[in-house]
Amino acid sequence: MGEFGNSIRQIRRTPLRSGLFLILIGLSAMLLTLGVVLYRTGEQNMKRVEEVFVTIGLVSQKPDRFETMEIWDAEKRDMNEFSSPVYDIMLPPEALLFEGADYIDPPVHRPYYGAYDPSFVYPDNTYIRLIAQTREHYPIVEVTPLEDCVPDHTVQLKILRELYGRNGIAGREIFGTETILFCDHYNADPQTLYAGKTYVMALEWRPSHQEWVDTHTGVDALAGEFFPRSMGSNYLISSQYSPNGEMIPDSMPMEYACEEVTEGFYDTPRGLRWLELAKAMDMAEHTIPVIPTDNTQFLISFYNGNSVIINGRDISPEEYKEGQIVCLISQEFAKMHGYEIGDTVPLSLYYADYRGSASQDFPPDGLPMGNPNHLLNAQGKSYEVFEAHDYTVVGIYNEINKASYSSGYDMAGYGVVIPAASVKNSVANNILDYGPMKGYNTVFRIPNGSVERYLERWGKYGVDAGISDKLEITIYDKGYTRIKEGLAQIKQVAFALFISGLLVTVLILLFFSNLFIGKQKKRTAIERSLGMDKRSCTVSLLSGVMAIVALGSTLGSAAGYALSGLAMGLLSELSQWVTFSTEYSNWANSVGNAEEMLPATGTEGLLIAFLCGSSVTLLALGISLVQIRSNLRSEPLKLLSTRDA
Amino acid sequence: MLEVRDVGYIYQGKYQSIEALKRVNCHFAAGKFYAVTGPSGSGKSTLLSLLAGLDLPTSGEILVEGCTMAAMDRDKYRREVASVVYQSFNLFPLLTALENVMYPMELLHVSKATAAETAKRLIGEIGLGEKTYQQFPVMMSGGEQQRVSIARALAAGGKIILADEPTGNLDSANEENIVKIMKNLAHEKGYLVIVITHNPNVCEQADAVYRMRDGELRT
Numbered sequence: 001m002g003e004f005g006n007s008i009r010q011i012r013r014t015p016l017r018s019g020l021f022l023i024l025i026g027l028s029a030m031l032l033t034l035g036v037v038l039y040r041t042g043e044q045n046m047k048r049v050e051e052v053f054v055t056i057g058l059v060s061q062k063p064d065r066f067e068t069m070e071i072w073d074a075e076k077r078d079m080n081e082f083s084s085p086v087y088d089i090m091l092p093p094e095a096l097l098f099e100g101a102d103y104i105d106p107p108v109h110r111p112y113y114g115a116y117d118p119s120f121v122y123p124d125n126t127y128i129r130l131i132a133q134t135r136e137h138y139p140i141v142e143v144t145p146l147e148d149c150v151p152d153h154t155v156q157l158k159i160l161r162e163l164y165g166r167n168g169i170a171g172r173e174i175f176g177t178e179t180i181l182f183c184d185h186y187n188a189d190p191q192t193l194y195a196g197k198t199y200v201m202a203l204e205w206r207p208s209h210q211e212w213v214d215t216h217t218g219v220d221a222l223a224g225e226f227f228p229r230s231m232g233s234n235y236l237i238s239s240q241y242s243p244n245g246e247m248i249p250d251s252m253p254m255e256y257a258c259e260e261v262t263e264g265f266y267d268t269p270r271g272l273r274w275l276e277l278a279k280a281m282d283m284a285e286h287t288i289p290v291i292p293t294d295n296t297q298f299l300i301s302f303y304n305g306n307s308v309i310i311n312g313r314d315i316s317p318e319e320y321k322e323g324q325i326v327c328l329i330s331q332e333f334a335k336m337h338g339y340e341i342g343d344t345v346p347l348s349l350y351y352a353d354y355r356g357s358a359s360q361d362f363p364p365d366g367l368p369m370g371n372p373n374h375l376l377n378a379q380g381k382s383y384e385v386f387e388a389h390d391y392t393v394v395g396i397y398n399e400i401n402k403a404s405y406s407s408g409y410d411m412a413g414y415g416v417v418i419p420a421a422s423v424k425n426s427v428a429n430n431i432l433d434y435g436p437m438k439g440y441n442t443v444f445r446i447p448n449g450s451v452e453r454y455l456e457r458w459g460k461y462g463v464d465a466g467i468s469d470k471l472e473i474t475i476y477d478k479g480y481t482r483i484k485e486g487l488a489q490i491k492q493v494a495f496a497l498f499i500s501g502l503l504v505t506v507l508i509l510l511f512f513s514n515l516f517i518g519k520q521k522k523r524t525a526i527e528r529s530l531g532m533d534k535r536s537c538t539v540s541l542l543s544g545v546m547a548i549v550a551l552g553s554t555l556g557s558a559a560g561y562a563l564s565g566l567a568m569g570l571l572s573e574l575s576q577w578v579t580f581s582t583e584y585s586n587w588a589n590s591v592g593n594a595e596e597m598l599p600a601t602g603t604e605g606l607l608i609a610f611l612c613g614s615s616v617t618l619l620a621l622g623i624s625l626v627q628i629r630s631n632l633r634s635e636p637l638k639l640l641s642t643r644d645a
Numbered sequence: 646m647l648e649v650r651d652v653g654y655i656y657q658g659k660y661q662s663i664e665a666l667k668r669v670n671c672h673f674a675a676g677k678f679y680a681v682t683g684p685s686g687s688g689k690s691t692l693l694s695l696l697a698g699l700d701l702p703t704s705g706e707i708l709v710e711g712c713t714m715a716a717m718d719r720d721k722y723r724r725e726v727a728s729v730v731y732q733s734f735n736l737f738p739l740l741t742a743l744e745n746v747m748y749p750m751e752l753l754h755v756s757k758a759t760a761a762e763t764a765k766r767l768i769g770e771i772g773l774g775e776k777t778y779q780q781f782p783v784m785m786s787g788g789e790q791q792r793v794s795i796a797r798a799l800a801a802g803g804k805i806i807l808a809d810e811p812t813g814n815l816d817s818a819n820e821e822n823i824v825k826i827m828k829n830l831a832h833e834k835g836y837l838v839i840v841i842t843h844n845p846n847v848c849e850q851a852d853a854v855y856r857m858r859d860g861e862l863r864t
Contacts, residue, residue, distance in 0.1 A: 006748065010739040526735045529697065530749050531724025531801070636699050638690075640731045640809075 004543045011516075011544030018548055021512045025552030025616065026559070028505035033560025033612040034567060035498030037605055041568055042491035049484065054297040055448050055477040058439035059096060059107050062472055064088045072188035074152055075209045079188075090245045090436045091470060096444065098461040101454065105294055107444035109437050110420065111352035111427065112361075112412070113290040116385070119337065119346070120286045122414065137205040139165030139226075140278050142261055143182070145193040151184040154212045154225055160198060164278040181225035183209065184258075191258075200265075200274050202229045202236065202257035228258040235277050239374035241354070241434035243427070248378040273380040280375035280382040283350070288333065289358035289412040290347055292420035294320050296328070298443040299417065300409040301399055303476065307411050312341040312395035315419060319394075323421030327391035331398040333414040344390035345416060351383045352427040355435025357408030358415055374432065383432065387425045391418055408440040439474065448480045490568075505616055509549075509623045516545045517627040524628075525636035538628050542621070549620040557613035561605050646837050647673040647696060647805065651705035654691050654860075665691040667860040668705065675804060678831035679839045680848045683857035689841045690809060692857070696839065697729050697807050698722045724752055728798030732810035734790040736782040742768065742793045743778040749801040760800075767796040771826055788819030795826060806830060808840040812847060824850050 011018050063085030070079040093107035143157040159178045184190035185206065193199060203226035212225070229235060236254040241247050252269060265271040293299055296314050301307040310331065319326050327347070329339055339345060353361070377383055399411045446454050455475065462468025520541060527537050654666040665688045673679055673696075681689050694700050695707060698719035707714040709726065723729075728749070736745045746764035747757075755763070768777060771792040782790050791811060798806050808827065812820035824847055830836040831852070840847055848854045856863045 006737075006740065006744075006751070009744070010737070013739045522735065523737060526737065529699065529723060529729050529735075530752060530797075531720050531722070532752055533720040536752070635694070640729075640733070640735045 004539060007540045007543035008547060011548065017515065018544075021508070021516075022548050022552045024508045025505070025512075025549055025620075026556035028501055028508055029553040029556025029613055029616045030560040030563070031497055031501030031556075032505060032616065033501075033557040033609050034564055035494050035496070035501050036612055037561060037564035037608050038494035038567060039491055039498060040604070040608055041564065042487045042494055046484065046487050046491075049480060049487065050448055053448050053478050053480040053483075054295070054303070055446050055451060055475065055480060056298060056303065057107070057444045057446060057454070057473050057475045058300070059093065059437045059442040059444065060439045060472045060474070061087060061091055061436035062470055064470070071186050074183050074185045074187075075211070087436050090434070091467060092245070093437060093442055093444075095465070095467055095471070096458075096473075098457065098465070100457040101446070102450060103444050103446055105298075105443075105445040107437075107442050108294075108420075109354060109442045110292060111354040111431070111441065112356070112358035113292065113349040113423070113427075114284070114287045114351045114353070114383075114432070115290045115347040115349050115416070116283050116287050117346050117348060118286055120288050120414075122285075122336075138203065138229075138281070140200070140202050140274065140281065141165055142198050142200050143180070144198050145195050146179070147195045148192065150192050151182055151190050152187075154181050154183045154209050155193070156180070157182045157193075163200065163274060164281045181208065181212070181223065183225055183227055185225075185227040186230060187228075198261040200259050200261050201226075202234070202277065203227065204229050228256070230255070230257055235281070235375055236273060237374060238376050238378045238380065239433045240378040241431040243431065245354075245434050247434070250378050250380075252380055269380070273376065276376060276381055283382060284375055287350075288414050288416060289362040290349060290416045290418055291358050291412065292418050292423055294420050295445070296417065298445070299411065300440070300476075301411045302397070303478075306401040307397050307399045309395040310398045312393065314395055315417070320419045320421065323419050323424070325389045325391050325422055326394045326419065328395040328397050328417040329393055330411060330413070330415050331396055333416065334393070334396045336414065339393055339396075341393055341396065343393050345393060346388070347391050347416065347418070348385040348388040349423065349430075350385045351430050351432035353433045354431060354441065355433040357438070357440040358412035359410035359440070360408045362412035362414065363410070377429070383430050386427060386430045387423050389422065391416070391422075408438065437471070446475070448477060449484055451475050451477055451481055505619060506623075509620050513545060513620070513623045513627050517541050517624055517631060521631045521634050522639050524631040525634065525639040528632075528636045529640060534632050537632060538625070541628050541631065542624055545624055546617070546621065549617050553613040553616035553620075556616070557609040560612065561609035564605065646675040646710060647839075648708040648711075649673075649692075649696075649705070650708065652692075652695065652702040652707060653704035654688075654695065654700075655703045665860055666695075666702070669860075669862045671855055671862055673837055673839055675837045676831055676835045677837060677852045678828050678850065679837075680851035680854045681839060681841050681857060682843060682848055682854060687857040688860040689857050691860075692862075693729070693807055693809050693839070693841050696805075697727055724749065724801055724803075726803040727805035727807055728801055728803050730791070730794050730798050730806060730808040730811050732813035734782065734787070734794045734814075736790055736794055736797070738782050741779045741781055742773070742785065742789075745782070745793055746796045746800050749797060753801060764796070764800060767799050768793070770799075771796050772822070786819075787814050788816070788822060791815060791819070791823055792826070795823070799830070804836050806836050806838045808838065808842075810842055810844075811840060812842065812844055820844070820846070 065086050066083045067086050069082045069084060071082060072078075073080045093109045096107045097103075140163040141159050142161040142163070143159055145151075146156045146158060149155045156179050159180060180203075182203075205224050205226055207224050209225070234255070234257045236257055238250040239247070240250075252273065254270065254273065259265075259270065259274070261271075266275055291299065295317070296302045299307070309328065311334075312328075315324075315326055315328060318324075327345060329345060333339065337345075375382065397411070397417075402410050455473070458473060459468065462471065524537050524541065527540060528534075532540065649669055649671045652666055652669045653664065656663045656665055669688075669692065681692065683689050695702055698714055698717070701715055701719075709717065709722065714722065736742075737748065740748065743761065743764050746767055747760040750760035750763060751757075765775075765778065773789060773792055773796075777785065777789065777793070780789075782793070785793070791814075795806075795811075806827065811827070812823050815823060827838045827840065828850060831838040840851065842848065
């Protein structure tokens with residue numbers, strides 16, 4: 001070990017040169033490590049982004065025009081104008097299948113399902129009961145007027161029988177009688193009701209007329225009144241559609257939700273329909289919305305992080321693909337029934353609604369918007385169950401942020417999410433309603449980073465096909481495009497650091513190996529002349545240099561590893577590369593999409609640092625050995641014979 | 646002790662070959678102080694290089710105590726038998742005088758303490774004091790450096806000293822001292838000392854002088 005000791009001793013006796021070499025080799029190793037760690041970080045984050053980020057497009061058909069409708073308002077004694085959208089044709093999702101679309105998942109117009117089970121009971125203290133056609137506000141009753149009247153103003157009716165309802169329908173509770181207030185509010189020419197005759201009515205509650213309130217005192221003035229459901233909200237009329245979006249004509253048009261009941265009325269087809277409606281209303285009260293999808297991220301509330309799984313796990317891609325009988329349930333639903341992960345939920349699907357949004361029909365905060373207005377099929381019957389399974393609960397979600405209830409993008413209250421492929425049977429006879437493609441029911445997925453290409457191709461195709469002005473396509477990528485750009489820039493910086501580190505390392509090694517070895521030919525010659533063999537000469541020359549390189553590269557790579565987190569943060573902060581762009585995502589950032597770009601740390605980061613340090617050391621070894629070989633080739637005596645040699 | 650038999654040496658250049666030694670024959674005995682002289686390019690240094698085992702003859706052979714050098718471990722030969730003293734001293738500039746002298750012994754795995762003790766003795770024997778121990782070559786005069794290099798040559802314990810113009814960079818006083826040391830080593834301690842020199846004064850002191858010209862040796 002004499003040669004080793006002497007080598008180290010000689011290195012120590014040139015502290016300035018050795019120190020400078022140590023610092024420079026440390027810096028170059030740091031640059032190398034920093035470059036590689038950042039590059040790897042960029043790669044990892046890119047991979048993570050690819051895994052986590054999903055680029056989806058929402059399709060919404062625009063109305064061809066708006067039609068103004070006039071509806072009588074008995075309280076104002078005037079017509080109210082309402083505007084409603086008109087679609088000349090409802091475009092199918094196939095309209096978006098064009099060359100170069102490159103869908104991962106092509107657009108599918110999805111319904112939500114109604115699932116019935118007698119055990120599904122909404123708590124009394126939630127508004128959601130209102131939507132479930134609760135008995136207080138949407139009763140079906142037989143009534144008779146206290147006196148002959150034309151109900152173009154508030155009149156009193158006596159309840160004779162409840163086909164659907166319960167003792168506590170709104171007015172009765174307040175009056176403490178069997179009398180309710182009634183006005184055919186939206187009918188400009190209401191039919192005369194005769195005392196002594198019995199009428200069956202499908203009613204809906206509304207606030208009392210101001211006129212009534214002004215002329216009466218006490219709570220009864222504020223009790224509200226009922227009106228017969230008519231026109232679009234008439235339960236009696238079927239809105240059944242065929243799978244291709246064509247309405248199936250109702251076998252028995254029933255325009256008005258009020259009919260006189262005569263002897264044997266309920267044995268007639270019209271009477272039977274009233275009984276069937278009562279049955280359907282009862283089913284609806286025990287119905288929860290079921291949302292089928294191919295990917296949880298296709299549900300915007302999950303996509304933008306407003307809904308998160310708080311217990312259990314998400315449905316896996318395989319489960320989605322294979323149509324496994326698994327489900328995610330809302331926290332409210334789980335609490336209501338005491339469901340836990342692993343439990344099974346009996347889901348008997350009996351209708352599919354292609355028009356409405358589950359969250360609008362079953363709003364999470366319970367404010368009633370729409371609801372399944374037409375619960376009977378074209379034959380006037382309740383829909384039959386077309387698919388029934390006991391779904392295993394794999395995850396429980398909670399909607400922590402709610403968008404506007406009218407948007408239709410929220411998760412429905414008491415909702416259940418299932419793999420679309422788990423529904424094997426046809427819904428052809430169970431389409432309760434059908435509407436145009438909307439963002440909440442028609443979603444497609446394209447590869448990350450292909451937004452601009454897609455929109456460009458769609459723009460061209462849409463114009464050629466004459467549908468560009470009919471469909472509105474909104475694409476969300478959670479800012480993937482910008483993030484990828486940012487990560488690519490980080491990788492470029494990292495690559496530049498790596499290359500500069502490599503170049504600096506090579507230059508430093510060449511310079512110092514020349515200084516410590518190349519310029520030491522004479523020393524080698526002396527050692528050779530003293531009888532040192534070539535191997536020992538090599539060890540003698542290498543020892544000192546490699547000791548410095550090993551120390552420098554270890555310290556440098558450790559510093560590079562330590563600095564990588566800081567550098568990543570700095571780069572990110574300076575350029576805001578890791579913040580999510582809203583260029584293709586107008587959702588507010590929230591928990592779900594606030595992904596942080598983390599440097600490669602832990603075992604892998606340490607491994608990279610180790611490999612960089614080792615690479616520098618190996619490079620130094622290689623360069624040094626070449627120099628030493630050159631030294632050993634020189635003839636010792638020739639070198640030692642002159643002072644200048 | 647050393648016998649040179651019909652030794653020839655050809656430098657194989659890139660474009661031409663140079664015959665540096667032509668059938669050289671000579672014999673060097675222990676306890677003698679030899680001088681090899683001749684004009685530049687006559688083959689003196691080549692002969693020294695071969696005697697030091699730094700290379701092998703292209704033809705002929707060199708015998709050490711009757712054994713052909715070609716069959717020997719020449720590194721070991723230089724470590725244990727023959728040492729070389731140079732005109733330009735060739736001490737390790739970053740080692741002290743003591744460390745320079747200890748170096749050959751460390752190559753022989755002599756313990757550090759023994760090596761230090763021996764080095765100090767040798768430094769004393771060549772007429773340098775203790776203050777020299779920790780001096781670096783750059784702090785010493787040429788004569789002092791050459792003495793240290795002689796001490797280093799003796800340190801390995803070999804009995805052959807080969808010197809290449811050892812007085813070439815010294816003033817006359819130092820030259821005289823060095824020659825005196827060499828002579829003493831030969832005559833009093835039984836070393837074989839071979840000195841390559843241009844210096845007539847050194848030749849005069851030698852027991853035998855070989856003159857070289859155009860690669861040939863003449864007595």
